[in-house]
Amino acid sequence: MDSKNKKNKIENGHGKRINPDFEILPAVDMKNGKCVQLVQGIPGSEMVSLDNPAEVALSWVARGAKTLHLVDLDGAFEGKRKxxxxxxxxxxxAKPLDIQIQIGGGIRSFEDAAKLLNWGADRVILSTIALKNPKIVRDVSESFGKKSVVVGLDSKNGYVAVEGWTEISTKKAVDVGKSFEELGAGYILFTNIDTEGLLKGVDVRPTQELTESVQIPVIASGGVTTIDDLFELKKIGAWGAVVGSALYTHKFTLEDAIAALKSNV
Structure with a gap:
């Protein structure tokens, strides 16, 4: 068996294939023309506020990022794509540099999603709209391809949160994830609200439950504080992880994390 196939056969002990090319997706959250990081997603809680988000995004590319995670917070909070x-x-x-772009925030219709994909985004993150109108997942998937659709699931204590995390539904994240996989989602972005933005480390259990329940890639988000957190997420079968505050507050560098993950195949 050659080394490539051997790597592709690695499993985490629960039958979930480990992604040897586990990706770190730097978060570029935009609000009022700035790149920000919020605590627990609460408006006004900015722990980071930087001018020129485009330059910030390209700086992550220069440091080794292969995928950028863009969030239009004004779109999410106000419905306006400022x-x-x-x-x-x-x-x-970024596209001429062969960088993947996934973007969310304020996507409220098929037309919104189509506009972003036609601009050149590779993937759109469908969150609230997917929960309110699941058919949009199938519509976008059929029109632009399965890999263009990321369903964003925000979870608290294993249950899906809605309305900007202000309400906790009675639906389990695992069950919702399975249903969206059947509808044609190509990825799930799983945010653990219990740890999001707190810089206190990850709780891998909810993410592991999801990775073991679906076949499509799961991108983890929430709580990454150290490179060891990334190792833990990789180990339980996550395809990659969105990292924001830890990078912006210099808990570790993107270069060091990429190098460490490569040496830990």
């Missing part, structure tokens, strides 16, 4: 010109600039500058 950061459209910034998003277009990031896409136009």
């Amino acid at each position: 950061n459209a010109s910034i998003i277009e600039e990031i896409i136009s500058r």
Whole structure:
């Protein structure tokens, strides 16, 4: 068996294939034209606020990022895409470098999703709209391909949170994840609200439950504070992890994390 096939056969002990090319997706969250990091997603809780999000995004590319995770917070909070010109600039500058772009925040219709994909985004993150109108997942998947659809599931104590995390539904994240896989989602972005933005480390159990229940890639989000957290997420079968506050507050560097993960295949 050659080394490539051997790597592809690695499993985590629960039958879930481990992604040897586990990705770190730097978060570029945009609000009022700035790159910000919020605590627990609460408006006004900015722990980081940087000018020129496009330059911030391209700096992550220069440091080794292969995929950028863009979030239009104004779109999410107000339904207005105030950061459209910034998003277009990031896409136009990153795509020639063969960088993948996934974007969420304020996608409220098929037309919104289609516009972002037609701008050149590789994947759109469907969160609230997917829960309210699951058919949109199938519509986007059939029109743009399965890999264009990321369903965003935000979870607290294993249950899906809605309405900007203000309400906890009676639906288990695992069950919802399975249903969206059947509808044609290509990825699930799983955010553990219990740890999001707190810089206190990850709790891998909810993510592991999901990775063991679906076949599509699961991108983890929430709580990554150390490179060891990334190792733990990789070990339980996550495809990659969105990292925001830990990078912006210099808990570790992107270069060091990429190098450590490569040496830990």
